[in-house]
Structure formats: structure tokens, C-alpha cells
Amino acid sequence: MALSREQIASIASLARLELTPGEFPVYQESLSRIVDFIGALDRADTTGVAPMAHPLPGLSQRLRPDAVTESDRHEAYQQNAPQVAAGLYLVPKVIE
Amino acid sequence: MSDLHRQSVTQLAAGLRARRFSSVELVGACLARIEASQAALNAFVTVTGEPALAAAAQADRLLAAGDGGPLTGVPIAHKDLFCTQGVRTSCGSRMLDNFVSPYDATVVAKLKAAGAISLGKTNMDEFAMGSSNETSFYGPVRNPWNPALVPGGSSGGSAAAVAARLVPGATGTDTGGSIRQPAALCGITGMKATYGRVSRHGMVAFASSLDQAGALAPSAADCALLLREMAGFDERDSTSVDTPVPDYVAALEQPLAGLKIGLLREFFDKGLDPAYERCVREALKVYEGLGAKLTEVSLPSLPLSVPVYYVVAPAECSSNLARFDGVRFGHRCENPRDLNDLYRRSRGEGFGAEVKRRVMTGTYVLSAGYYDAYYLKAQRVRALINADFIRAFKEVDVLMGPTTPTPAFALGAKTADPITMYLNDIYTIGANLAGLPAASVPCGFVQDLPVGLQIVGPHFAEARVLTAAHALQRATDWHTRVPRAYA
Numbered sequence: 138m139a140l141s142r143e144q145i146a147s148i149a150s151l152a153r154l155e156l157t158p159g160e161f162p163v164y165q166e167s168l169s170r171i172v173d174f175i176g177a178l179d180r181a182d183t184t185g186v187a188p189m190a191h192p193l194p195g196l197s198q199r200l201r202p203d204a205v206t207e208s209d210r211h212e213a214y215q216q217n218a219p220q221v222a223a224g225l226y227l228v229p230k231v232i233e
Numbered sequence: 234m235s236d237l238h239r240q241s242v243t244q245l246a247a248g249l250r251a252r253r254f255s256s257v258e259l260v261g262a263c264l265a266r267i268e269a270s271q272a273a274l275n276a277f278v279t280v281t282g283e284p285a286l287a288a289a290a291q292a293d294r295l296l297a298a299g300d301g302g303p304l305t306g307v308p309i310a311h312k313d314l315f316c317t318q319g320v321r322t323s324c325g326s327r328m329l330d331n332f333v334s335p336y337d338a339t340v341v342a343k344l345k346a347a348g349a350i351s352l353g354k355t356n357m358d359e360f361a362m363g364s365s366n367e368t369s370f371y372g373p374v375r376n377p378w379n380p381a382l383v384p385g386g387s388s389g390g391s392a393a394a395v396a397a398r399l400v401p402g403a404t405g406t407d408t409g410g411s412i413r414q415p416a417a418l419c420g421i422t423g424m425k426a427t428y429g430r431v432s433r434h435g436m437v438a439f440a441s442s443l444d445q446a447g448a449l450a451p452s453a454a455d456c457a458l459l460l461r462e463m464a465g466f467d468e469r470d471s472t473s474v475d476t477p478v479p480d481y482v483a484a485l486e487q488p489l490a491g492l493k494i495g496l497l498r499e500f501f502d503k504g505l506d507p508a509y510e511r512c513v514r515e516a517l518k519v520y521e522g523l524g525a526k527l528t529e530v531s532l533p534s535l536p537l538s539v540p541v542y543y544v545v546a547p548a549e550c551s552s553n554l555a556r557f558d559g560v561r562f563g564h565r566c567e568n569p570r571d572l573n574d575l576y577r578r579s580r581g582e583g584f585g586a587e588v589k590r591r592v593m594t595g596t597y598v599l600s601a602g603y604y605d606a607y608y609l610k611a612q613r614v615r616a617l618i619n620a621d622f623i624r625a626f627k628e629v630d631v632l633m634g635p636t637t638p639t640p641a642f643a644l645g646a647k648t649a650d651p652i653t654m655y656l657n658d659i660y661t662i663g664a665n666l667a668g669l670p671a672a673s674v675p676c677g678f679v680q681d682l683p684v685g686l687q688i689v690g691p692h693f694a695e696a697r698v699l700t701a702a703h704a705l706q707r708a709t710d711w712h713t714r715v716p717r718a719y720a
Contacts, residue, residue, distance in 0.1 A: 145593075152551060152596040153558075153573070154589055155581030163586070164593060167651050171594055174652050175540045175607060181614045188612030189619055191442055191472070192428040192668025193692065198471055213335040217562035226560050229571050 138176070140169045237262050238398040239715070242307060242455035243482075245401055249296055249306040256289035256296070256306030256350065263308045263352055266399045270719070273380055276394040278313045278371050279321050280353035288350045295348075304462060305348030310403040312391050313354035314361060315341050315446075316435040324437045325357040325369040325387075328563045328583030338435025339467045340404055340446050347462040352400055355390030359585045360554065361411055361439045363387050364657040367648055368587040375644070376419060377716040378682055382641040385415030391449045392419040397719040402450035402459050406436060408443045409542050410636075410661025413673035416449055417636035417685025420675045422702060422712055423449045424456040427693050428668030429474035431460075432467030440549035441472075443542075443665045452712050453674065453702035457481035460695060476693065484696040489704040490524030493629040499535045500634030500660050500687075512677030512684040513635045519708050520633075520701075530629060532621035537614050538662040539655060544598050544611035545666070550588075551595025557583060590651060615666050622667045626691040631701055635660055636673040636685030660687060670695045674702045675711035683714075 140148075145164050149156050156164065211224060220227040237259050240248065249256055264282050271277060285308065292306035311317060314324045316334035318341075323329045337345070345351070358368040366374040366389030374389040376382040377397040384393040388405030392415035395403050405412040407425035416423025425447040433444055448459035461482060466475040496517065501510060521527055559565040559579025566582055569575035584592065598607035625632060637657060647654040664671040669689050676686035686705070690698040706712050 148593045148597050148600070151600060152592050153555075153576040153580055154584070154592065155574075155577035156589075157581075160586075160589075164590060167590055168593060168597065170650075170652055171543060171590075172597070174655075175544050175598070175611070177540045178537060178544070178607070178610050178614050181534065181537055181610075181617065183610065183613035183617065186613040186616050188609050189616035190612060192619070192666070193472075193474065196429070196472070196474065199468075201468065210335065214561075216335070217332055219559065219562075219565035228560055229569050229575055231572050 138169060138172050140165055140172065235262050238266060240401065241452050242401045242450055242458055245307050246304055246458070250301070252296065256292040257286060259306065260285050260289040260308050260350060260352065263400055267352065270397055270399055274375050274377060274393050274397060275372055276356055276374050276390045276397070276399060277310070278323055278325070278354050278356050278390070281320055281351060285350050285352045292348060292350060302346065302348035303458065304344065307349050308352050308400050309344060309349045310352050310355050310391060310394055310400045311341060312357055312388050312403065312405050314357060314406060314437040315404055316437070317341055317351065317354065320354065322354065322437070323370070325359040325371060326583065326585065326588065327370045328557050330370065330564070332562055336435065339432035339469060340463050341435065343463055343465070344404070355394055355403055357390055358387035359588050360437065361387040361406060361408055362550070362587050362591050364410070364414055364654050365647065366390065367644065368585055370585060373644055376641050377719055378420065378641065381643055383418070383644055385418035385641065387411040388449060389415045392416055392421060392423065395419070395421045395449050395451065396716060398715055402448060402455055404446060404463070405449050406444055406446050407665065408439050409546060409665050410658040412447045412449060413636050413661050413671060413685065413687060414658060416673040418641040418683065420683025420714060421449055421451055422453050422456050422672065422674050423447065424460055424672040424699065425664070425670065426460060426464060426695055427670045429472050430670070430693065430695065431464050432470040432473050434467055434469035438553040440546040441553060442549060443546060452706055453672065453699050454482065454485055456672070457485055457699045479696050481696050481699050484700055485703045487700050489520070489701065492525040492631065492701065494520055494525050494527050495530035495625055495629030495632045496527060497535070497632050497634040498529050498531045504638045504659065505635055506639045506679065508679040509635055509639060509684050512679065513686055516676035516686045516705060517633065519705060523704055523708060528629060530625045530632065532618070532625060534614065534617040534621050535663050538618055538666055539659055541611045541614045541618065541666060542662045543594065543655060544607050545615065547591040547595035548599050548608050549595070551592045551599065554588070554592055587651070618663060619667045622663070622669060631697060632689040634687050636687040640679050640682035640684060664689050668692065670698050672698050672702050674705055675714070676705070676709070677711055
């Protein structure tokens with residue numbers, strides 16, 4: 138199946154990826170081929186087969202007591218942030 | 234000249250305890266080898282020489298006092314997707330080029346607690362997405378057996394570093410073959426644990442239902458020692474399994490006689506290089522000589538493992554990599570116009586071509602109208618593959634076959650076509666989909682390039698896989714071969 142340039146633009150937009158003009162034909166070509174490749178799954182008869190989300194069936198997610206386990210290390214964590222002020226992460230203005 | 238680099242993890246740990254050499258001496262020798270090889274191999278992204286030498290001096294004090302753990306003073310390296318406190322953790326990506334982790338991954342902390350000394354972070358395919366180490370932001374790693382060839386991926390830096398004996402052991406992760414495939418291509422032993430066996434806390438996530446850590450080292454005995462120290466329950470990983478870790482080292486000498494080995498019919502297919510196949514069959518004959526029983530088994534759904542993987546892994550990766558938003562850490566674009574522009578350009582600039590391809594593939598298969606046709610369908614076929622394995626392990630103790638279809642290939646040979654690259658993992662992906670422990674063991678050479686035998690076991694049968702690998706390594710010396718340039 139050939140994906141159109143518009144479909145690539147829509148996928149990139151959903152994925153929040155800015156593509157350069159030169160990247161469009163590259164991903165149009167390779168994603169179309171990948172979609173064809175994974176289309177092979179259609180051949181498998183999966184009638185009545187439950188989807189498997191996890192490789193260890195029967196294992197349930199653990200719960201833990203609702204207690205504080207972490208100390209406040211926001212200063213250490215924010216050392217990796219591009220822009221902070223007063224302990225807050227800064228981004229461009231969202232609400233006009 | 235020192236021959237410390239020719240010694241295994243096990244030998245080095247014993248030699249340090251017996252004070253035949255010091256950790257400072259050993260770490261110094263490894264650091265010199267790393268530096269001397271870096272231009273040719275590019276196996277490391279970051280080398281932490283000074284802290285490593287300080288830790289070695291501390292290890293020597295412990296050893297002099299008769300203290301220390303099972304790995305005290307032994308140098309290792311970590312794949313650069315394990316978070317290391319105070320040390321850049323790049324994941325091979327521009328996105329995390331400036332990221333200094335504020336904490337240690339559980340694997341890093343456990344190996345440190347066992348006494349191992351990290352010499353640095355090894356190069357890898359960006360976010361572990363690749364089979365040749367060519368997608369790294371820091372440039373490709375080269376194969377120590379032939380620098381024109383790839384080392385495999387994504388743990389290519391770890392594999393090359395061990396193959397060139399820069400370090401005696403290294404950590405890796407395996408989502409679709411990323412430990413076993415580079416171990417095979419570099420002629421070393423690589424072992425991936427059962428899903429849930431080793432904590433994923435602090436391992437940068439790629440595909441969370443597939444990712445699992447493991448060890449790369451010259452021998453199975455070394456992998457047993459490293460894995461024993463890495464494995465175990467961790468409350469910080471919600472999929473970590475709370476069962477005791479057996480002593481994989483103590484289990485190694487168990488007799489092999491009567492072991493039922495299943496040969497995976499689907500792996501001896503037309504895509505397998507005939508000379509490669511001959512080496513694998515020779516190794517199987519060695520097992521027969523040791524008293525194992527060989528039978529052929531068929532896993533009819535297994536040929537669909539690559540298409541299943543290229544739905545499930547990209548879907549999970551598109552979700553996991555949503556955290557890289559240019560806000561809290563990682564790359565941020567210059568002068569964003571608004572929040573959406575900040576997200577789009579930070580991600581567009583920070584991610585490389587293959588990562589973008591996988592994020593978009595995942596976004597597509599999860600998008601409205603396609604979720605059932607691709608993602609749910611892939612999860613159903615995954616269940617069929619899993620059922621095939623469960624059925625097979627009712628008849629045999631371990632499964633064996635080739636690790637890869639061919640030996641190492643040339644740099645650039647498969648970069649033009651992603652599907653060709655993806656098919657390099659055709660024999661390794663099944664174990665990830667089913668969450669099984671699996672190893673690759675050196676079993677010969679084709680035109681001076683290493684060949685890997687793959688051994689897959691049932692869930693939590695790491696000891697059985699390692700014992701089988703060790704038995705081959707007592708009968709053969711393929712795992713002791715070192716590339717001439719690094720002998």
C-alpha cells in the first residue's frame with residue numbers, strides 16, 4: 138500500500154515530528170514498504186485467539202501501599218531541563 | 234607485556250582476590266586498550282577513567298583487607314542506555330546528548346554493589362533501534378574482526394568492546410536480538426534473561442513488553458556470573474518477577490547427558506548461509522557427543538515473528554518516546570514559536586532517521602481505524618508464536634539454531650532498505666515475543682568471521698541455557714579466539 142504525502146504529514150503531526158521537505162519522500166517510500174511487510178499478518182488465522190500484551194501470561198500488576206517512597210530531588214532532576222525558573226519548567230506561552 | 238586482557242571475568246575476579254595483580258593495574262590496562270582502540274572501533278561514547286581508577290584504588294583496599302564482593306575490582310562497561318548517576322546517558326541519540334542521569338539504573342547499582350567497576354558507556358544504535366550500530370548519533374561501531382564490517386546491534390559497542398578485549402564483560406539489552414545478534418557477529422557469548430528477570434528500572438525504554446537486559450562476555454561462565462549479580466526482583470520495575478535467582482555459576486557443571494535439544498526447523502531455512510549452517514550443525518554434533526538428544530521441532534507461526542515485531546515494537550516505542558518533548562530533559566530546539574513548534578522541532582531535530590521511522594510506524598499502527606487491523610492482530614499472532622514455544626518446551630529442554638542468517642556484513646550494506654536490516658533479526662525476535670531466556674555462543678568461523686549458535690530455554694531456565702552453553706565451551710575453544718589486531 139502506497140502512503141500519500143498527506144498521510145505521512147498526518148502521521149508526523151500525530152507523532153509531533155517536524156519533517157524536512159527532503160524527509161517526506163524517504164518516509165513515504167519506507168513506511169509504505171513496512172506497511173506492506175506487516176500486512177503478512179493478514180495471512181495468519183487468529184480466530185478465537187486472545188491478544189497477548191505481555192510475555193508472562195498470568196502475571197498481574199503488583200500494587201504497593203500508597204505511601205511516599207521518593208524524596209524531593211527536583212533540583213537534581215531539573216539540572217537536565219532546558220529552561221526552569223523558580224522550580225518550574227518553562228515552555229512558550231500556551232494560553233493567550 | 235601484560236596479558237590481563239586475555240583473562241575471563243571469572244579468572245580476573247579470582248586473580249584480584251588472590252592479589253596476583255591489583256585492580257588499579259587491571260583498570261589502567263583496560264583504559265589504555267580502550268583509548269588505543271577508540272579511533273578504529275568507536276566502541277565507547279563516554280569513558281570514565283578517573284572515577285574508575287579511584288574506584289579501583291578503593292577496591293584494592295577492600296581486597297587487601299580480605300573484603301569485597303564477587304566482582305570487586307573487575308572492570309566492565311555499560312551500554313549507554315543504562316542510567317548512570319552523574320554520567321551522561323545518551324542512548325546513542327542527539328536527543329540525550331546532554332542528559333546526565335540523576336540516578337543509577339538498578340542493573341548499574343547491583344553490579345556496583347557486587348564490586349564491578351564501570352569504565353564507561355558503550356556505543357549503540359540510537360534508542361536501541363538497529364541491527365548494525367549504524368544509527369548511533371556518535372557514528373558506527375566497527376567490528377574488531379574486520380573494521381569494514383558492522384559489529385551488529387543494537388548493543389554493538391558492548392559486543393565490540395568485549396570482542397577486542399577492551400573490557401572483560403559488558404551489559405546489554407535485547408528487544409529483538411540486540412544482545413545475541415552482536416554477540417554472534419563479534420564472536421563472543423551474549424545472554425538475554427527471561428522477561429521480568431532483570432530489572433528494567435533505569436533502562437531507557439524502547440518496547441516495554443520486549444525489552445530485557447543481559448550480559449556480554451567471552452564465555453558462558455562469565456555471563457553466568459554477571460547475570461547472577463544483575464538479576465533479581467526490583468519493586469521499581471512493575472514487571473519484575475519476584476522469584477529467587479538461582480546461582481547460575483554453581484549450576485554450570487551439571488552434566489548434559491540426556492538433555493533434549495530441539496532443532497528449530499524454521500531457522501534452517503533458505504535464508505541461512507550454507508557455510509554458517511555447517512558451523513551450527515558441527516556444534517550440534519558436539520552436543521550429541523556429550524550425550525544430548527537432538528530432535529527436530531517445528532514452530533509454524535514463527536516465520537511471522539518479524540512482522541509481529543515491526544508492529545508491536547514501533548507501537549510501544551512511539552508511546553515510550555513521547556516523553557522526549559523538549560520540556561523536562563533532552564534536546565530543545567532554538568526559539569520555539571509555540572508549544573507545538575517546540576515539541577515538533579525538538580523531536581524532529583533530536584531523533585535520527587530510524588527512530589523517526591519507528592515512531593511514525595508505531596503512530597500509524599495505533600491510529601484510529603488501524604489499531605485492530607495491525608496492533609491487535611499482531612498481538613494475536615504473538616499469542617500463536619508464544620503457544621508454539623510452549624508446545625515445543627513440552628517435548629524438549631532447549632531449542633537451538635543459528636543466531637543470525639549470515640556472519641557480519643559490510644557497513645552501509647543494509648542501510649538503504651529498512652526491511653533488509655529488520656530481517657537480520659529473523660532468528661532472534663521469537664524469544665523476545667515469548668519473553669524467553671536466550672544466548673548466542675561462538676561456534677566457528679566462516680571466512681574468518683565468527684558464527685553464533687543460539688540457545689533458547691523456557692521461562693526462567695537461564696541456568697539450563699548457560700549450562701548448555703558452558704558444556705559447548707568446555708568441548709570447543711571458539712569462545713577464546715580473539716581478533717588478531719587485539720590479541
